[in-house]
Amino acid sequence: MPPRPKSREKPTSHRRLVEFPPQLSSGYLVRDAHRAFQRLLERRIAAYGVSRGQWYFLRVLWITDGLSQRELSARVGMMEPTTVIALRSMDRAGLIRRVRSAGDRRKVEVWLTAKAKRLRNELLMVARAITDEAEQGIAPRELASFRRMIARMTANLDRVER
């Protein structure tokens, strides 16, 4: 008896029944934009000795100084171990001091140093400049619509996740 030929894969299971080109995927487009923003931000703030990981925490602390690590994690939207690592590097870089809370000794309050406060205006202008460049050629009215839509998408996805 001749050897049985290798069974072929059933072609139906491989057919391209589903198409979903990246250009039609909001997720894909958002990812690309995110990476473009990140790259530019990272390069520009590096000139001030600030890393992207530190940026998000500065952004929050410039609004509300002296938060606990847990509060910071929640506002920045990162997990607490990530916060620990970021704050450690910020401490080393002289951007914050961590103070054990007097009232509740479990808590650590995070306070900006004078150095970090001095960086505020200039770094916020850097961020705004990047946004301005990104928004070139888009009408203000359209931009307002854009912001509403992307915030809506985030809210939709957060709701799905419970």
Place this chain on the structure above:
Amino acid sequence: MPPRPKSREKPTSHRRLVEFPPQLSSGYLVRDAHRAFQRLLERRIAAYGVSRGQWYFLRVLWITDGLSQRELSARVGMMEPTTVIALRSMDRAGLIRRVRSAGDRRKVEVWLTAKAKRLRNELLMVARAITDEAEQGIAPRELASFRRMIARMTANLDRVER
């Protein structure tokens, strides 16, 4: 002579001359949306044993199989060492095979396995479902406008970087 009082920080340098609330920053909004997309995608494809790092490469290979690693890096938009790591994990997971090119022995061709091909339709439907959920409550006409704007932003930022 009484001790001189501690000199105060010059208030001008710390004043909040610049304001840039996150809700008005496209970069911030894009980041939030990106994270929401990522989290949901990661959870859903994990059920198929596929990680987020592998996802992007599958997405490209489902369109064009047999690319070299350099080509893949360019299309996925990641650096080559990242590609090496992702492909190694995909090889271990039985999603691809890497074949030294016969014509140019520097090159490595990346080919999908039958397993990876079988996953295609179902995983693309997962991606589309996430996009559908994100886009709930937004009119198709508005969505087209959204896609144009976010692609424009990415292009604007890429151009700035040279």
Place this chain on the structure above:
DNA sequence: TCCAATTGCATAGATTTCTAAGTATTATCC
């Protein structure tokens, strides 16, 4: 009051990403 649950932070280890530098193969140019 005291023990268990909760809260706040930290550590350990894995994954994903980058930059910088190394190795092997191929192409170029006198």
Place this chain on the structure above:
DNA sequence: GGATAATACTTAGAAATCTATGCAATTGGA
């Protein structure tokens, strides 16, 4: 044809992020 440059991939090491787990301080209920 052989030195040099360019190309394709890999390794090494750092950073940022996550999940799972651990420890210390506080709170709450019997």
